[in-house]
Amino acid sequence: MPGGSIMSVSRRFVTPSLSLAPSRTASLLMALDSLNLQAGEILGTEQVGRLLTLADAKEEVEIAEPKMNSIERINPASRLEVLAQIPHPRTSSKPRTRKTTSRPQAKKTTSRSQVKKITSKPQVKKTSEESRIMPTGSTSKPAEVQKAVPIISIEAEQDQPVKDPLPFYSCKDYEPKPSIIYIKNEEETNEMINGLFTGPVAMDLEWRVTFYRTAERNTKSEGKAAVVQIADGAGLILIIQVNGMRRFPERLQALIENPKIAKVGVNILNDGKKLFRDYGIMAKNLVELGSVALVVDPKPIAKRKIVSLAKLVERYCGKILDKGPVRISDWEKPLSVSQREYAANDVHSSLMVYNELLKLGELYSCTLEDVSAQYTSEVGWSIGSGILSTGSQSTQTQEGMQPRYLRAYESWHQRGLSLEEMCLKLSLKSQGSYGPIVEGDDLALKPGTVISYIIAALQNDSGLEYKLDKLVELVQMDLDSWSRHREWIVQQC
Template identity: 80%
Template sequence: MALDSLNLQADAKEEVEIAEPKMNSIERINPASRLEVLAQIPHPRMSSKPWTRKTTLRLQGKKTTSRSQVKKTSKESRTMPTGSTSKATEIQKAVPIISIEAKQDQLVKDPLPFYLCKDYKLKPSIIYIKNKEKTNEMINSLFTGPVTMDLEWCITFYRTAECGTKSKGKTAVVQIANGAGLILIIQVNGMCRFSKCLQVQAWIENLKIAKVGVNILNDGKKLFRDYGIMAKNLVELGSVALVVDPKPIAKCKILVECYCSKILDKGPVQISDCEKPLSVSQREYAVNDIHSLLMVYNELLKLGELYSCTLEDVAAQYTSKVGWSIRSGILSTGSQSTQTQEGMQPQYLQAYESWHQRGLSLEEMCLKLSLKSQGSYRPIMEGDDLSLKPGTMILYIIAALQNDSGLEHKLDKLVELVQMDLHSWSRHREWVVQQY
């Protein structure tokens, strides 16, 4: 990074000119044992006011010392003017560093405006989706990366005899934004299931598409707990910021303040009910939230170019995925094993044979086995529904596999079957993971 402005002062009488073709702002300097240089360098996160720091330079080939980190330039000899006996001098580039505390003090003095996506040149195209068909249609346009992703769910507060506590509901809204300005707000809690036939799951599990977000690994674990989705290529935005920032930042709000110079207003909308159809204010909150992540990521890319560092070099360090591991802690939500105690039952084997050998769908199995148990292959009266519940049929199949470990089955098909019913996935996911 070139030093835009350096004002050099010294008490020495003689002046020696040093040619510095790559640093045109340095024209003349005075020879001295030590020079105190005040470098005013505008930092990307403090565009309103320049950042000032004190740097000490030594001439005549001596080492340069600084109170902050310095980045060495090439060791090429500098061209000296005719008649000068001075040797070439190495001038080092100083990397500007600012603490989070200093930034917060700056925010107190100069309040920042609220973040609004409409203030940016690239106007976002917002699509609110509540059905599977529209989701499958729109998600294909996002099969390029990187993109930003965020989740929303309801939090229920209740009081117990000991103290107050809270519980998390299932993921209700998935927000996705790409560099072209397309923002999808997908309300998944109203859909029948979040399975592989739904393109969102295939997109989240696609290893070639980078999903960027704040605390995104925990979001990926929640998707697995709620729907059995194994998210891949998750990029933590706060960790990526470490490439150009001296201190880690874990909160989205602080990232937006530092790199976008705006305040991301959370407010009471953050804890509102997102399982119902979203209101206008809830949609605005979701759009600003996911759009701000994209803008922060873009700013980090610019800083990476400015400091001559590429984010791809640290992709392995800041990228993660959710896998089939009990030790990873993704099953720490009270999932219980469903081992049956009464032994193998006839209905268990019937359900297993219908699923594995005959290849019937879940709906067909629920209808056929229930009517067959009643001695009829059609409803007794018009409007009667004698079919079994999907959760009951899944329970029968898993009970058969638990009681007879020799029964053949394919794990991927078993996972797909259990994911067809959300309650069944919450109930049986620990046992399913153990099979891997």
Template identity: 40%
Template structure:
């Protein structure tokens, strides 16, 4: 059993203000005022996340493409926000070739609390997009049900704006910026403020709930409001595709909504990640695919070495192409040996490749687990 949750030292207090006079929530109004840091560079993100100290407010942003007469399409996660009481980090993943390794480690760490509203859905989104198995995700509504004797909701998933209003006395702005283009470089000041507020307010609500629990003498058992995607994945209970609500009603994550006619095309649509050819077991792998596989599996060459060897140092093959070559070789010849763990790490070297090859990798992994 997990240890009881201990309330942190925090200046965040519940403000019981009438609805008519409630002010908009802003992280800038808190003391100490956290520093907002925005990065769109992988190495910088890896350095910055190591300065964070949990527990951490957590949220994601992404675009949604709507085509008339067709189901809407979720783009990959564009922005990840994390907040402790001193720093709010807004990381624009869509501007990077690879998901930052240190950020991945924090999200997957079972020792670092990450909290938010409908946070398990965000965890599934990260798995679907990048193969990340988030751990220690605290659902604020679920925590509220066990921490607050006066909690008025029977459900465990409660809109972030509702939780913020109850536990900070302020109104969380969910205006038009919510549906802006989160892949635009750079993000605007309005977008940054919105993203920062979403992560910071989750932490403030969390701190307030822990104080409420302590004041009422309640002992919190983390298992009642915490999810761990790694456990779900290993038990075969992790859904492959995020069951996202309508973009109009989504409460936990802000997504850009792009409307298109059914006849239009979008370079940012799901199609760019799902264009690999159909490979049937028993097909002979193409020579170039086998070369890539042998360099990766038998010769243990780095990605940059393989890219250069398959083309030239001056004009190396694209990372995504190398990854696809290796996967297609394995799909064509199912007798080829390989480590699923190593393949996952290899595929995750390029942000779009996991989503492209995810279903096959997960299926193979599940088959191996079932016979082990």
């Protein structure tokens, strides 16, 4: 048959059925030419696959979905026997296919601790020149033309012990069983302080924090220390709400200022400074728990002096200290049950951490008394400007010395009257200056008013004599007077 006719027939054969690399077209035509095909015969798709194998089509091809069940070809019956003898790609012992490597799958085990992870390789779309012809009806595909399938990899993970969750901290779980006492008046506070067990105590403070937004940024303001918590070694926990009292309790102040009694806590020096800012209390022998841990623990939780109480409780008590939203609640109102529980757990856990640290000190033969300077501190007059920069302003008179100021100063310094006596005698109302006295009327001046008169007299006449410690004692008799006059008083030191 003339070559031109064969070329024409071959193109009609190839084009509608499959996509073939151009470089292999000549090989296919040569194979067709060698079979001496003639017009008028039908060549099935299976025979086409064998024909391509015979043509040694080494380039990758992809079968195109035939739109016809057969290809119109002309072939004598005698030539079909020749085609039948051509090795089929599926049964060939040496298929002309590209070798591929498959990822070995990990062995499956029956351990319950194994975790199955299914990962899949993205399918790579082959171009027309990379495709290989596939006989229609075949149930298998060469390895290189099979679609990528997910590879299931079963990775055996080593069994690791699962730790039980830590319990929440509660002071009620400890012995001796704690007695939690909520106090709101000065007299009861003084009585309960006198009944504390001798030895170190834990101390903590709570105050109200108000958040607000300015034109530039979000900020917050702190109220005065509203609650003071004290816990001793005998299980007594005092929750003292001082913001509603007439003055800061005297016995509580004496305890905080006693240099022989250790007060333990976290960031406790900051609490001591706040007590000075708010009430003029000069705390002594403040023990920072994080600093103690650095001394007695060979592997402390952190290489810094101040560590959160929650982390210390978890490390040394093996429990979780709940620090929920109650910690920023309003501590100036009557305390709820949840607030009292929070306050009790906070101060009690500080004492328990301290006890555990003492045990470590004994274990490693560490005497705390020898290194007390590393973890104790105190608050005094020379604490620095950081305490004073709160914007407090003492009462300053623009009109100069007034008679009522001098009367108040003389009653205090020269006559030695008590604050209560001065409040009554200095009141013009009590003398009938504002009309007849009616039974039940409050005739006395407010304590803060009398204190302001005395301070105003000292400010207007620098020659007036007074003792600073007596003045501080007077100012601390009124809960709000110290913060009002603190800055001026400290400047006199």
